Amino acid sequence: MRKIIVPFMVIAGAALITALLVLARPGPEVRPPEERVVQVLTVPARSQDMVFTVSSQGTVAPRTQTTLVTEVSGLVLSVSEKFVVGGFFEEGEVLLTLDDADYRVSVQQSRANLLTAQSQLVQESAQAEQATRQWESAGRNRADAPPLALRTPYLEEARARVLFAEADLARAERQLERTRIRAPYDGLIREKMVDVGQFIGTGTQVARTFAVDFAEIRLPLTDRDIAYLELPRPGVVVRAGNSAGVAGSDVNALHRSTNTWGNVGASRGTPVTLKATVGGRPHEWQGAIVRTEGVIDSNTRVYYAIAQVEDPYGLNQADNHSVLSIGSFVNATLQGITARNVFTVPHTAVRNGDEIMVMDSEQRLRQRKVSILRSDADNIYIDGGLSDGEQIIVSPVPVPIDGMRVTPATGSPVAPAAITGASQ
Numbered sequence: 154m155r156k157i158i159v160p161f162m163v164i165a166g167a168a169l170i171t172a173l174l175v176l177a178r179p180g181p182e183v184r185p186p187e188e189r190v191v192q193v194l195t196v197p198a199r200s201q202d203m204v205f206t207v208s209s210q211g212t213v214a215p216r217t218q219t220t221l222v223t224e225v226s227g228l229v230l231s232v233s234e235k236f237v238v239g240g241f242f243e244e245g246e247v248l249l250t251l252d253d254a255d256y257r258v259s260v261q262q263s264r265a266n267l268l269t270a271q272s273q274l275v276q277e278s279a280q281a282e283q284a285t286r287q288w289e290s291a292g293r294n295r296a297d298a299p300p301l302a303l304r305t306p307y308l309e310e311a312r313a314r315v316l317f318a319e320a321d322l323a324r325a326e327r328q329l330e331r332t333r334i335r336a337p338y339d340g341l342i343r344e345k346m347v348d349v350g351q352f353i354g355t356g357t358q359v360a361r362t363f364a365v366d367f368a369e370i371r372l373p374l375t376d377r378d379i380a381y382l383e384l385p386r387p388g389v390v391v392r393a394g395n396s397a398g399v400a401g402s403d404v405n406a407l408h409r410s411t412n413t414w415g416n417v418g419a420s421r422g423t424p425v426t427l428k429a430t431v432g433g434r435p436h437e438w439q440g441a442i443v444r445t446e447g448v449i450d451s452n453t454r455v456y457y458a459i460a461q462v463e464d465p466y467g468l469n470q471a472d473n474h475s476v477l478s479i480g481s482f483v484n485a486t487l488q489g490i491t492a493r494n495v496f497t498v499p500h501t502a503v504r505n506g507d508e509i510m511v512m513d514s515e516q517r518l519r520q521r522k523v524s525i526l527r528s529d530a531d532n533i534y535i536d537g538g539l540s541d542g543e544q545i546i547v548s549p550v551p552v553p554i555d556g557m558r559v560t561p562a563t564g565s566p567v568a569p570a571a572i573t574g575a576s577q
Contacts, residue, residue, distance in 0.1 A: 339364065500528075
């Protein structure tokens with residue numbers, strides 16, 4: 154029995170000692186949990202007024218182009234030295250001369266017919282006066298005389314022959330003048346179709362030309378683009394040139410209006426800057442939107458505005474004016490409306506489409522919804538939900554919690570767009 158009781162007593166004593174040791178051990182030190190602090194990059198919010206721009210592109214085309222045709226027939230005797238593809242000419246300049254021998258003969262014949270008709274008119278006038286004197290010498294009233302007695306029909310016939318002969322002479326002289334094909338405006342030869350020694354008939358095409366006073370560019374614009382532009386109403390044509398009044402329209406006033414088109418009375422078009430690379434070098438030209446087409450393309454769903462550039466070939470420029478050749482492809486920047494009190498932030502500052510994070514004065518993160526006015530490839534423009542001087546967080550925060558502590562990173566770069574607010 155003793156052999157059985159002793160082991161149990163040893164086990165019980167060991168268990169008691171173990172329990173006493175566990176109860177006597179010191180407890181863990183209780184510390185409050187450390188608050189997580191995240192380093193962030195911030196930029197100061199600064200509102201500015203800025204002029205928005207809209208980008209487009211198009212092909213340069215002439216404002217006026219013509220196919221010259223002959224109104225008479227004949228052999229081409231001579232052509233102007235400017236009558237070559239790419240040759241410039243002035244309004245009224247003779248480009249081609251046709252053989253005019255037959256037309257000179259026609260003029261002489263018409264003059265002869267006119268002299269004959271005038272002679273007959275003189276004779277009939279004399280005979281009519283003599284008939285009138287004879288009628289009155291018999292004591293009769295002139296008002297009672299029949300027309301034949303006074304030779305009135307013969308006199309009217311003679312006058313009609315004179316009018317006919319004068320018209321025939323004018324026609325013959327006009328036909329003679331048409332043997333010299335003249336330039337209808339200051340322009341350039343695009344295509345030459347005839348040359349010296351070729352016989353051409355009436356209605357023959359001799360050349361294709363276009364005017365060089367203005368060039369036009371058809372610029373496609375989306376519905377979103379026109380919301381930031383002051384464009385002429387459809388059917389209204391304005392003059393080319395810069396206009397501070399048009400470019401300086403207030404975006405807020407525009408948004409309040411139900412009509413996104415410019416005023417009918419606008420005297421100058423929206424300024425446009427055109428850029429292209431010529432000979433490996435960038436070149437720039439200034440123009441203006443002078444009209445809109447007033448229809449929407451059914452395939453692309455875009456509007457078309459027509460930009461106009463004066464003197465594209467620099468013919469009236471004293472210095473080395475860059476030539477804007479017809480057919481060139483250009484990139485266009487249209488000066489738009491002015492937006493008031495706009496904040497410019499990089500894309501990294503905006504989350505979920507319309508939310509930003511700011512760091513308050515206690516260095517805590519605050520999430521906030523804002524009003525997005527516009528965005529482009531570089532920046533997002535905010536017109537509501539921010540105040541000047543607030544610190545906008547532009548770096549990503551993995552799990553943002555409203556009120557969490559943040560600290561600005563030392564030497565963190567500041568986004569230039571948020572500081573400069575350059576026009577877009």
